[in-house]
Amino acid sequence: MPYNIAMVSDNFFPQPGGVESHMYQLSSKLIDRGHKVIIITHAYAGRTGVRYLTNGLKVYHVPFWVVYRETTFPTVFSFFPIFRNIIIREQIEIVHGHASLSNLCHEAILHARTMGLRAVMTDHSLFGFADAASILTNKLLKFTLSDVDHVICVSHTGKENTVLRASLDPLMVSVIPNAVVAENFRPLSYHSHNARRHSAPGPPQPLGPHDTITIVVISRLFYNKGIDLLIAAIPRILASHPNVRFIIAGTGPKAIDLEQMIERNVLQDRVSLLGPVRHEEVRDVMVQGHIYLHPSLTEAFGTVIVEAASCGLYVVCTRVGGIPEVLPNHMTEFAAPEEDDLVAATGRAIAKLREGKVRTELFHNQVKQMYSWTDVAQRTEIVYDEISGAFSYDEHGQDAGVGAARSTTRSRAGVQSFALIDRLKRYYGCGIWAGKLFCLCVIVDYLLYVVLEIFAPRSRIDIARNWPKKDCRNGKEKDADAVKAGATVGRKRSSRHRREKRAEPDES
Structure with a gap:
C-alpha cells in the first residue's frame, strides 16, 4: 500500500553526515517502491524554499534560525502553521522524524499527532544519564516519544539506550540498521565477480617494511568523535612506525587543536589536514589509505566504517555503542576508548597488513552482501504497514495475513489513539512537574490547531501535484x-x- 510520507529533521544535505545520508537514501528507495516522500528541513546558506533532488524527491527548506550544529531554535509552536500548510498541500499520511537532537523532528511529531497523523521517529544517537545535557535531552525525548506510533533505532545497543532514556515498551521499538551504496565505495583495484569468475583472487601481497602505510580519518572534529583521543595517539603512532602517514578530513571546533598538535610535534610532512569534504568525495579520500581509524567515544552505528570497509580499508575502531555490531571481526581491530589501547590496536593493524594476514581485497563484496538500502526501505515499509493497521493479528499475537512471513523484521506495537484525553494521559505520566508542563503544551498545540483550521481553512490551501513517475x-x-x-x-x-x-x- 503506497503512503505519503514526510521525513523531518534539522540534519540534511548540503550538510554531510550519517543522518543526512540515511534520510536521502531511505527516501529515494521508498520512492522507488511507489511511495510519495518529501523532506522538511531548515534553510541553509543559499538554499531556501522548495528544491527537487534526484528521483523527484522534494525538499522544503523552512526559514528558521539555526543556533548550534545546524539545529534550529526551539519555539514549540511557531513551526506549526507552515508545517500544517506543507502537510495539507502534500496530503501527508505519515510523519517520520530523525535524530533526537533535531528540534524540527520533535516539533513535527507533536504537531503531526495533533493533526491526527501517524508518527515514527528514528533515533541515530546514544546518550548518557548523568550529565545535565543528557538529562535534559532524555526528558525531551520522553516528551516526544510518549505519543508516537513507533520508534526505529539503528542498532540493538541504540534500542536499549532509547528504551531506557524514554521509558518505552521495547515492543514498540524496532532495529533497522543503516546501509551503504557499495557501488559508490569501490576500492581502486576492484574487479567485478564476473570478471574474476574463472580466476579467484590470490593471497594479498604483504607490504614491505619500508612501504608507506596511510591511515585515514574522516569525521566531524568534535569531542564525542574522539578527536582528543586522536590528537594524543597520533604522535605516539608515528614515533613507533616511521613509514606511516595520516590523512584527516573533516571540520569542527577541534580542528585548531589538531593543527597545534601537528605544529608542536613538527608532523607537517606526515599528517595532511584536508578540511571539509563533500560526501561524494569521501571515497576518493578513503582509497588513498590502507587503514581507517575511528576513535569515537560514542556511536550508535557508524556508517563511515562500513564505507571504509567497502573501499578495502582495514578498520581500527573503539569498542563503544553499536560499533561492535556493524562489521565482522576479520574486518576490524577493536580498542578500548583509551590512548594506550588505541595506539596498541593501530600497531596490531599495521603489523597484520605488513604480514599479509588481512584479505582487504574481499571486503567490498562482503559489505555489498551485508548492507542494502533496499532492505532498509522494505523493513521501514513494514513499520508503516503496522502503524497504519495493514497487519491483522490472531489471538496469539501473530500475523494472520500476508505479513506473517515478514513478522521477524518488526516488533508488534499497539496503534496510539488520537483522542486528546488519551494523549494527555500519556503525557501526564512523564513526571510530577514535567507531566503537567507537557499536558499544557499539548493543550495549547491543540487550541492553535483549532484556530488555524478556522482562520486558515484547508479549502484555501492548494494541493500540490505529485512528481510524474x-x-x-x-x-x-x-x-x-x-x-x-x-x-x-x-x-x-x-x-x-x-x-x-x-x-x-x-x-x-
Whole structure:
C-alpha cells in the first residue's frame, strides 16, 4: 500500500553526515517502491524554499534560525502553521522524524499527532544519564516519544539506550540498521565477480617494511568523535612506525587543536589536514589509505566504517555503542576508548597488513552482501504497514495475513489513539512537574490547531501535484495521480469483462 510520507529533521544535505545520508537514501528507495516522500528541513546558506533532488524527491527548506550544529531554535509552536500548510498541500499520511537532537523532528511529531497523523521517529544517537545535557535531552525525548506510533533505532545497543532514556515498551521499538551504496565505495583495484569468475583472487601481497602505510580519518572534529583521543595517539603512532602517514578530513571546533598538535610535534610532512569534504568525495579520500581509524567515544552505528570497509580499508575502531555490531571481526581491530589501547590496536593493524594476514581485497563484496538500502526501505515499509493497521493479528499475537512471513523484521506495537484525553494521559505520566508542563503544551498545540483550521481553512490551501513517475510499460512519464486512477479504471474494466464472460451462453 503506497503512503505519503514526510521525513523531518534539522540534519540534511548540503550538510554531510550519517543522518543526512540515511534520510536521502531511505527516501529515494521508498520512492522507488511507489511511495510519495518529501523532506522538511531548515534553510541553509543559499538554499531556501522548495528544491527537487534526484528521483523527484522534494525538499522544503523552512526559514528558521539555526543556533548550534545546524539545529534550529526551539519555539514549540511557531513551526506549526507552515508545517500544517506543507502537510495539507502534500496530503501527508505519515510523519517520520530523525535524530533526537533535531528540534524540527520533535516539533513535527507533536504537531503531526495533533493533526491526527501517524508518527515514527528514528533515533541515530546514544546518550548518557548523568550529565545535565543528557538529562535534559532524555526528558525531551520522553516528551516526544510518549505519543508516537513507533520508534526505529539503528542498532540493538541504540534500542536499549532509547528504551531506557524514554521509558518505552521495547515492543514498540524496532532495529533497522543503516546501509551503504557499495557501488559508490569501490576500492581502486576492484574487479567485478564476473570478471574474476574463472580466476579467484590470490593471497594479498604483504607490504614491505619500508612501504608507506596511510591511515585515514574522516569525521566531524568534535569531542564525542574522539578527536582528543586522536590528537594524543597520533604522535605516539608515528614515533613507533616511521613509514606511516595520516590523512584527516573533516571540520569542527577541534580542528585548531589538531593543527597545534601537528605544529608542536613538527608532523607537517606526515599528517595532511584536508578540511571539509563533500560526501561524494569521501571515497576518493578513503582509497588513498590502507587503514581507517575511528576513535569515537560514542556511536550508535557508524556508517563511515562500513564505507571504509567497502573501499578495502582495514578498520581500527573503539569498542563503544553499536560499533561492535556493524562489521565482522576479520574486518576490524577493536580498542578500548583509551590512548594506550588505541595506539596498541593501530600497531596490531599495521603489523597484520605488513604480514599479509588481512584479505582487504574481499571486503567490498562482503559489505555489498551485508548492507542494502533496499532492505532498509522494505523493513521501514513494514513499520508503516503496522502503524497504519495493514497487519491483522490472531489471538496469539501473530500475523494472520500476508505479513506473517515478514513478522521477524518488526516488533508488534499497539496503534496510539488520537483522542486528546488519551494523549494527555500519556503525557501526564512523564513526571510530577514535567507531566503537567507537557499536558499544557499539548493543550495549547491543540487550541492553535483549532484556530488555524478556522482562520486558515484547508479549502484555501492548494494541493500540490505529485512528481510524474515513469510507466515502465511504455517508457512514458505519467502523473502519479493519473497512473493511480488509470489502475483503478483498469481493474474495474477487467472485473466487468470477467462478469460479461461468465454471462455469455455456452455454445456447446
